[in-house]
Amino acid sequence: MFGVITLATSKGGAGKSTLARSLAAHWYALGHRPALVDADPQRSLANRYDPTGRLSGVPVIAEPEECVGEVIEELRLRHSPVIVDTAGFRNRTTIGALVETDLALIPLKPAVEDVDAAIATYDLIQEINKTQERADRPIKVAMVLTMTMRGTVIARHVRMQLISASYPLLVAEMPNRVAYPEAGIEGLSPTTVDPDGAAARDITALVHELMKLENYELLTVRETSP
Template sequence: MTGYVITLATSKGGAGKSTLARNIAAHWLNIGMKVAIIDADPQGSIINRHNPNGELSSLMVIAEPEESVASVIDELKREYNYVIVDTGGFRNRTTVRALVASNLALIPLKPSADDVAGALETHNLIKELNKTPERISNPIKYRMIITMSQQNTVIARHVRAELEQLGYLLLKSEMYHRVAYPESAINGSSPCVSDPDGPAARDINQIIKELVDYL
């Protein structure tokens, strides 16, 4: 088996990386896939809330905030369908090595000027990495995704339109602001498991459909 590797990265903290990573993993786990998360964020947002006896008990979660993340990815993708890497909200060697080892980079951003700036900085990092010997013949694919947005708001539409007009690639789906995410995260779970027919789970389902197409 050679699993797919998805790295979530942005240089702006608080963009919803960990929430998105946990819920993508939960969706795939819920439909019978073997999934592993590497928590490469020094804050440990995922590992610290993971409950090995809870609803996501079969989810493999490993804390690896060091530069050896690439070897951990290589090992896990031999055993798992999907390996999801949650990085810190800044540029460091761990993030760089995770991106180089990825099939797809997801760049989350809230509809705000600061988040857009962070997303563009991460996009520029990916462009740099695609010029390296490791990726020049196989460039890292990426998609930006708008997170924590309210449905049909002017600001979210404006941010999307501006980025698309400049040629950046965005998922059509968004991770909307839902109270179900922080509520389920208290127990290290996900609405994809606790409320699979609810609006948050449906949002994640739409995101997954797009991701599968790109992968």
């Protein structure tokens, strides 16, 4: 299991918070002890946390400032995984979180702006991996398509574009489903609300693919983008 997973991309609205909460809900349902760090000044996860709700056992710690690294270090002693949601723009808090991260997930919608931001975020992570702190323990990174609609040309095009340039794109996606925003109204996730539904199955497939990455060094070898 990755100890710390950070959701990052400089594009707003790509699905970071939704995927962060969905992953936490998935592992919580399996009996793990995930925690969420809300490192976004918009506090979209922290604002929806319900201390009496069905995800009350997944703490949400709001830390939009630069001491996010210390918060993560402290949480990882008691929680696994620690899942960090970041802001939809590049800031020092995101970099501070990435430095403490085992796996960086870069969500992107099938749209050119999202692709550009995903590549810029990938390059930022590779820069961090060149620092002394992370050179011998590089952050693993994977991109994941979000809000995809079945059979659309743009989704296929974006997938081909990223794969042909050797970016580490997951096969699993977080497709466009109303179950995500509906569950999100109460700070919940499809896995909590409808564990047998299609959206919960998407997250299960995504987690299975993430777990396989643990065994591969493949994702850390790519040097820089062309």
